[in-house]
Structure formats: C-alpha cells, structure tokens
Amino acid sequence: MEKDTQGTLWEVFVQANPGIPHKHVGSLHASDEEMALQNARDVYTRRKEGISIWVVEAKNIKASSPEDIGSFFEPANDKVYRHPTFYKVPDGVKHL
Amino acid sequence: MGQRLSEWCGHGPVLEEDIALTNIALDLVGQATAILNYAGKVEGKGHTEDDLAFLRPEREFRNVLLAEQPNGDYAFTIARQFLFDVYQYYYYQSLQKSKDETLSALSEKSLKEVTYHLRHTSQWMLRLGDGTPESHERVQRAINELWMFTGDLFDMDEVDALLLKEGVSIDLKEVKGKWENHVAELLEKATLQLPVQTFMQAGSRAGKHTEHLGFLLAEMQYLQRTYPDVKW
Numbered sequence: 138m139e140k141d142t143q144g145t146l147w148e149v150f151v152q153a154n155p156g157i158p159h160k161h162v163g164s165l166h167a168s169d170e171e172m173a174l175q176n177a178r179d180v181y182t183r184r185k186e187g188i189s190i191w192v193v194e195a196k197n198i199k200a201s202s203p204e205d206i207g208s209f210f211e212p213a214n215d216k217v218y219r220h221p222t223f224y225k226v227p228d229g230v231k232h233l
Numbered sequence: 234m235g236q237r238l239s240e241w242c243g244h245g246p247v248l249e250e251d252i253a254l255t256n257i258a259l260d261l262v263g264q265a266t267a268i269l270n271y272a273g274k275v276e277g278k279g280h281t282e283d284d285l286a287f288l289r290p291e292r293e294f295r296n297v298l299l300a301e302q303p304n305g306d307y308a309f310t311i312a313r314q315f316l317f318d319v320y321q322y323y324y325y326q327s328l329q330k331s332k333d334e335t336l337s338a339l340s341e342k343s344l345k346e347v348t349y350h351l352r353h354t355s356q357w358m359l360r361l362g363d364g365t366p367e368s369h370e371r372v373q374r375a376i377n378e379l380w381m382f383t384g385d386l387f388d389m390d391e392v393d394a395l396l397l398k399e400g401v402s403i404d405l406k407e408v409k410g411k412w413e414n415h416v417a418e419l420l421e422k423a424t425l426q427l428p429v430q431t432f433m434q435a436g437s438r439a440g441k442h443t444e445h446l447g448f449l450l451a452e453m454q455y456l457q458r459t460y461p462d463v464k465w
Binding site: 168171172175176178179180183 | 250252253256349352353356360
C-alpha cells in the first residue's frame with residue numbers, strides 16, 4: 138500500500154437545502170478539520186450547491202465491501218412483506 | 234489584487250489552495266468591476282469599468298501599494314493577503330454606513346466575501362507562524378518586508394476628507410486603529426513578531442506607485458491595448 142503524502146483524506150457531504158439529507162460530493166486533502174471545511178467550501182460549493190457542509194476523515198467511515206452484497210443485501214430481495222405496498226391510500230389524502 | 238492572485242492559478246501548493254486563492258481572486262475582480270463601474274458613472278464621461286481597468290496608465294491608478302507587491306513564495310502571498318483582508322474587513326464595515334446607496338450596498342455584499350477571505354488567511358497565518366521553523370521564518374520575513382507598505386493603506390488626501398465630511402466615505406484613522414489591534418492580536422497568536430519600523434512608503438493617493446505596477450498592468454492590459462475593442 139503506497140503512502141499518501143498529500144495529507145489527510147476527508148470525505149465531503151453537502152446539504153442542498155434545509156431539511157434534506159447531506160449528499161456525498163467528493164473528497165479532498167487537508168491538514169486539519171478547519172482547513173478541510175474551508176477547502177470543501179472552496180472546491181465543492183462554487184455554484185450554489187448547498188447551504189451546509191460536513192467533512193469527515195475518510196478513515197472514520199466504515200464501508201461495506203462488494204463481497205458483502207450477498208450476505209448483507211440479497212436476503213431482503215424476497216421479503217415483500219417489508220414494503221408498505223398493501224395499504225391503499227384513501228382518496229383526498231395528499232401528503233402521506 | 235485580483236490580478237496578482239490569479240497568477241497563482243495552476244501553481245498553487247496543493248489543489249485545494251489553488252482553488253481557494255483563485256476564488257478569492259475572482260471575488261476581488263468582482264468587487265473591482267462593481268467599484269469601477271460606479272466610478273465610471275460618477276465621472277460622467279461614459280467610461281465603463283473595462284475602460285478604466287484596461288486603458289488607464291500607472292499614474293492614474295489609485296490602488297494601495299500593498300496590492301501590487303509580487304506574490305513571492307506562499308508565505309509572502311498569505312501574509313500580504315492577510316494584511317489586506319483585515320483592511321478590507323474594517324473598511325467595508327465602515328463603508329456600509331455611507332450615505333451613498335450604491336457604495337453602501339456594494340460594501341454589504343463585499344463584506345460577506347471578505348469575511349470568508351479573512352477567515353481563510355487568518356487560519357493560514359496561524360498555521361504558518363505557529364508551524365515548522367521554516368514556515369515561521371518565511372512568514373516572519375514576509376511580514377517584515379511588507380510592513381512598510383501598510384501605512385499607505387490609511388493615507389487620506391483632500392478628496393477623501395471632503396467625502397468624509399459629506400458622509401459618503403469613511404475615516405481611515407478609525408479603520409487604522411481597528412486594523413492595528415486585529416493584526417497585533419493575530420500575529421501574537423501565531424507566535425510572530427510585530428515589526429517596529431516606522432518608515433512607511435506612500436503615494437498611492439497621488440498615483441505614485443512601486444516599480445511593480447508597470448509590469449502588472451503590462452500583462453493585464455496587453456490584450457485590450459493590442460486589439461482595441463475586441464469582443465469575445
């Protein structure tokens with residue numbers, strides 16, 4: 138594994154509008170969290186992408202691996218009873 | 234200043250800083266555009282902001298001497314930008330109260346941009362000053378070399394005095410006090426020495442500049458002067 142000499146790697150999440158989830162937009166290198174936040178503002182919010190930024194050190198993100206797809210996710214494919222598809226929404230109800 | 238910073242484009246120490254500096258450059262060019270556009274209107278001779286930026290010779294430019302200093306190494310650029318950002322911050326804060334609506338609106342918008350610039354360069358000053366021996370030495374040298382251009386930031390001539398009386402412009406003496414306190418405080422936190430020299434370069438109000446402005450303008454104005462009225 139080659140050593141990354143550019144500094145710490147951070148993952149950047151941007152929230153487009155209040156109330157909706159932060160979305161992953163990319164990553165960058167920075168020496169510490171304050172510079173990571175400022176660099177994220179400069180690199181990822183040039184075109185009004187959002188109003189809030191989260192930066193997380195890449196090493197703090199635990200991700201599932203492709204080998205896990207079989208055991209983690211496929212068992213849910215045939216469990217149709219978990220979906221709320223059998224409830225018929227009454228007429229006139231707008232925002233359920 | 235925007236022109237100087239744009240020289241870093243593609244040459245920044247790391248990708249993120251390259252973009253940070255060029256973002257600041259864009260903000261400053263935007264501010265210059267708005268200011269020169271208004272100046273052209275007030276002048277009443279039909280000059281646009283492009284005419285004023287690209288067709289005036291050195292002696293007609295009134296920019297502060299600090300802004301035309303070369304980029305040097307990264308510490309030099311950051312130190313120069315920091316001193317300028319503190320200045321702009323208190324300048325626009327005061328100018329917001331101008332009786333002139335255009336200037337007041339322009340200040341309010343620019344203040345938001347400058348608040349971010351100041352945060353960015355302040356953080357860099359702390360990291361460079363309180364960093365490695367090499368970074369500390371470089372930024373201290375930068376501050377020492379730039380110090381003699383800081384007096385010029387606050388010089389006022391009769392036009393400035395008149396504008397102040399009319400409530401259009403601001404009292405630079407007040408700005409100077411705030412600037413001195415702010416800079417002293419941050420330099421101390423960054424473990425840097427405040428220079429004690431008293432000699433100050435001057436002359437920007439009268440259009441007298443350092444040797445650097447000529448070269449800077451030659452590059453900036455080349456295209457307009459070689460192909461007058463060219464359109465993209």
